[in-house]
Amino acid sequence: MSLVAENVQQKVSLMHNFNAGPSILPKTVCEQASKAILNYNDTGLSILEIGHRTKDFQAIMDEARALVKELMNLDNDHEVLFLHGGASTQFMQVPMNLLNEKETAAYADTGVWSIKAIKEAKLFGNPDVVCSSKDSNYNFIPKDFAVPNDAKYFHITTNNTIYGTQWQKVPDVSMPIIADMSSDIFSLQRNFNSYGLIFAGAQKNMGCAGVNLVVVNKNILGKVKRAIPTIMDYRNHIKEGSMLNTPPVFAVYVSMLTLQWLKQEGGINTIEKINNAKAELLYNAIDNSHLFKGTVVKEDRSKMNVCFVMEDSSLEKAFLEFADQHGIYGIKGHRSVGGFRASLYNALPLSSVEYLASLMKEFESNN
Amino acid sequence: MSLVAENVQQKVSLMHNFNAGPSILPKTVCEQASKAILNYNDTGLSILEIGHRTKDFQAIMDEARALVKELMNLDNDHEVLFLHGGASTQFMQVPMNLLNEKETAAYADTGVWSIKAIKEAKLFGNPDVVCSSKDSNYNFIPKDFAVPNDAKYFHITTNNTIYGTQWQKVPDVSMPIIADMSSDIFSLQRNFNSYGLIFAGAQKNMGCAGVNLVVVNKNILGKVKRAIPTIMDYRNHIKEGSMLNTPPVFAVYVSMLTLQWLKQEGGINTIEKINNAKAELLYNAIDNSHLFKGTVVKEDRSKMNVCFVMEDSSLEKAFLEFADQHGIYGIKGHRSVGGFRASLYNALPLSSVEYLASLMKEFESNN
Numbered sequence: 001m002s003l004v005a006e007n008v009q010q011k012v013s014l015m016h017n018f019n020a021g022p023s024i025l026p027k028t029v030c031e032q033a034s035k036a037i038l039n040y041n042d043t044g045l046s047i048l049e050i051g052h053r054t055k056d057f058q059a060i061m062d063e064a065r066a067l068v069k070e071l072m073n074l075d076n077d078h079e080v081l082f083l084h085g086g087a088s089t090q091f092m093q094v095p096m097n098l099l100n101e102k103e104t105a106a107y108a109d110t111g112v113w114s115i116k117a118i119k120e121a122k123l124f125g126n127p128d129v130v131c132s133s134k135d136s137n138y139n140f141i142p143k144d145f146a147v148p149n150d151a152k153y154f155h156i157t158t159n160n161t162i163y164g165t166q167w168q169k170v171p172d173v174s175m176p177i178i179a180d181m182s183s184d185i186f187s188l189q190r191n192f193n194s195y196g197l198i199f200a201g202a203q204k205n206m207g208c209a210g211v212n213l214v215v216v217n218k219n220i221l222g223k224v225k226r227a228i229p230t231i232m233d234y235r236n237h238i239k240e241g242s243m244l245n246t247p248p249v250f251a252v253y254v255s256m257l258t259l260q261w262l263k264q265e266g267g268i269n270t271i272e273k274i275n276n277a278k279a280e281l282l283y284n285a286i287d288n289s290h291l292f293k294g295t296v297v298k299e300d301r302s303k304m305n306v307c308f309v310m311e312d313s314s315l316e317k318a319f320l321e322f323a324d325q326h327g328i329y330g331i332k333g334h335r336s337v338g339g340f341r342a343s344l345y346n347a348l349p350l351s352s353v354e355y356l357a358s359l360m361k362e363f364e365s366n367n
Numbered sequence: 368m369s370l371v372a373e374n375v376q377q378k379v380s381l382m383h384n385f386n387a388g389p390s391i392l393p394k395t396v397c398e399q400a401s402k403a404i405l406n407y408n409d410t411g412l413s414i415l416e417i418g419h420r421t422k423d424f425q426a427i428m429d430e431a432r433a434l435v436k437e438l439m440n441l442d443n444d445h446e447v448l449f450l451h452g453g454a455s456t457q458f459m460q461v462p463m464n465l466l467n468e469k470e471t472a473a474y475a476d477t478g479v480w481s482i483k484a485i486k487e488a489k490l491f492g493n494p495d496v497v498c499s500s501k502d503s504n505y506n507f508i509p510k511d512f513a514v515p516n517d518a519k520y521f522h523i524t525t526n527n528t529i530y531g532t533q534w535q536k537v538p539d540v541s542m543p544i545i546a547d548m549s550s551d552i553f554s555l556q557r558n559f560n561s562y563g564l565i566f567a568g569a570q571k572n573m574g575c576a577g578v579n580l581v582v583v584n585k586n587i588l589g590k591v592k593r594a595i596p597t598i599m600d601y602r603n604h605i606k607e608g609s610m611l612n613t614p615p616v617f618a619v620y621v622s623m624l625t626l627q628w629l630k631q632e633g634g635i636n637t638i639e640k641i642n643n644a645k646a647e648l649l650y651n652a653i654d655n656s657h658l659f660k661g662t663v664v665k666e667d668r669s670k671m672n673v674c675f676v677m678e679d680s681s682l683e684k685a686f687l688e689f690a691d692q693h694g695i696y697g698i699k700g701h702r703s704v705g706g707f708r709a710s711l712y713n714a715l716p717l718s719s720v721e722y723l724a725s726l727m728k729e730f731e732s733n734n
Contacts, residue, residue: 015411019418022616030413034404037397044382044694046397048575048621051386051697084577085451085598088612092596116597123594203613208415210451210577210615227490229459230483231452245455246570248577248615249389254415327411330418 019330164307309339386697531674676706
């Protein structure tokens with residue numbers, strides 16, 4: 001029996017989730033979360049029903065923050081916060097906290113998420129777009145550009161979910177780097193202590209939708225003149241240990257579970273090796289195919305979101321249906337690129353990528 | 368065997384959750400949520416893993432919004448949004464959207480949450496505190512006061528969780544009323560269409576922490592001159608059907624389940640009668656006791672949060688321990704008031720209130 005037929009037999013018990021986000025979580029995380037909703041830690045209460053000022057939840061928040069520090073190997077200047085909202089809130093919150101009215105901040109334009117960040121920065125200061133790959137539909141990461149020395153910070157989107165590009169090497173600049181790591185956080189090693197501020201919605205590599213991780217070097221704060229609303233000022237969240245108001249309790253809990261899982265798997269170094277193997281496997285399958293082709297300049301290919309199309313685009317619908325019938329979830333490409341996008345986040349097993357590659361091969365031999 | 372002894376026998380399977388928030392949820396809601404985390408709607412995927420732009424999640428968001436409209440009997444001017452963050456975000460977002468720099472907005476000061484709202488309004492315009500019960504530690508709702516006609520809106524906190532007071536009758540004013548209903552939403556009938564904007568963190572009567580309900584009369588929007596950050600402008604959320612960015616998927620789902628439960632129970636009119644019975648039972652137990660006494664002026668007593676102390680405060684620790692040993696969770700009073708606070712949210716069964724009252728009687732006869 002072929003891999004494909006086997007999978008059909010097992011149906012939903014073997015869904016392969018390649019969705020771009022919200023996305024696959026480790027099975028053990030879902031199992032623990034499901035149990036905690038009925039009875040958390042033998043309290044007789046649901047995790048959804050316990051007070052956030054209890055020892056039970058304080059322990060969850062403390063562990064989640066400590067795991068981020070440990071896994072990213074953060075120094076004492078870097079504070080870890082779990083905040084309400086997603087990256088879209090950070091697009092506003094970053095310039096509100098870091099940019100005075102007439103000051104300049106440098107932004108790299110690598111797609112939709114960068115553009116959204118630039119739009120919000122205009123409300124607070126002068127964003128200077130120092131590079132862009134817009135003219136080629138963002139299929140590469142710009143390399144030859146200069147960041148003016150008077151820029152207060154330099155903002156990048158480390159991984160561009162929609163286009164499947166990723167900064168392999170972050171430029172060396174004199175000012176703090178602000179990085180939107182929503183779609184590649186915890187997937188590969190970076191020198192996290194060299195960043196001024198990192199933010200990431202949790203729903204890719206570190207939990208479910210509804211919470212935002214912020215890692216901030218506290219030394220860059222407190223330098224703007226404007227009055228910042230209480231809930232938007234990072235310093236207030238630091239002071240209150242990320243408990244300024246009722247946190248999104250369950251989403252923080254799921255992040256803690258996901259980070260525990262990552263630690264048990266061996267941490268970032270180990271997962272990076274697995275992620276490299278997954279990406280290599282799929283890109284090889286694409287490059288060795290006559291039907292499929294990648295959309296991104298090879299050196300800038302993302303290891304998280306693999307974007308590809310078909311040489312004969314009229315076949316794309318048939319392949320989508322074929323994949324769908326065989327338990328593949330979420331590989332339709334974003335409308336800005338078309339074709340397919342296979343997201344290979346941390347929790348996606350290598351076996352799912354092998355399976356997708358085998359389906360591609362099977363489809364190719366049938367067509 | 369006494370009620371107390373019986374309960375001890377059954378231990379955690381019968382925890383009585385009187386916590387002020389996050390707080391008790393209907394058992395069926397927890398059961399459905401727990402199941403959906405393993406396999407949502409037979410998709411083979413966890414509710415935490417499905418994309419927010421899928422038919423599956425769109426149906427959840429649509430139903431959650433429709434249930435709010437139906438249960439509150441809202442007209443077509445009132446839009447329903449599920450937003451990131453809690454009420455603390457709304458303290459800023461309301462004046463940002465509704466108050467120009469030199470304009471005045473009226474605020475009623477009925478405690479900590481009002482004060483927080485007033486603080487944020489100062490960043491955007493001139494909050495005018497038209498009444499306050501601060502001098503008596505907020506143990507009543509102010510009645511004799513005037514709201515100046517030039518105020519753009521009048522802000523109240525309908526229920527004051529910490530002090531156990533509640534607006535029984537909302538004043539008739541000429542400008543839009545903005546109501547923080549975080550702790551009594553869906554617990555009693557009000558003329559919801561008469562409000563300009565209602566907001567409520569979900570974690571009391573409508574779900575788990577991590578999502579905020581906003582009901583806004585769209586006609587009051589679009590009148591301020593300032594540029595509003597994209598994610599903070601209610602109009603953008605209305606335009607995008609409450610899906611401007613990745614919503615807190617799971618928290619919205621739990622809200623939908625909780626609203627489904629409320630509808631099945633008979634809606635707001637029915638739950639209000641049950642809530643009245645619960646409150647009457649507990650206040651009677653307090654008023655008929657020689658050991659316990661209420662802290663709030665009778666006519667302003669909250670039906671959601673019952674605050675009480677002991678005539679002999681040296682006994683309070685003993686009663687807390689006694690209650691704790693007998694499966695009562697979360698009745699320690701807030702430090703601003705001391706003593707006890709029993710929160711009687713929608714999901715708390717009458718039997719839990721009967722049980723608490725019986726414990727109070729048993730403690731009284733032992734002391």
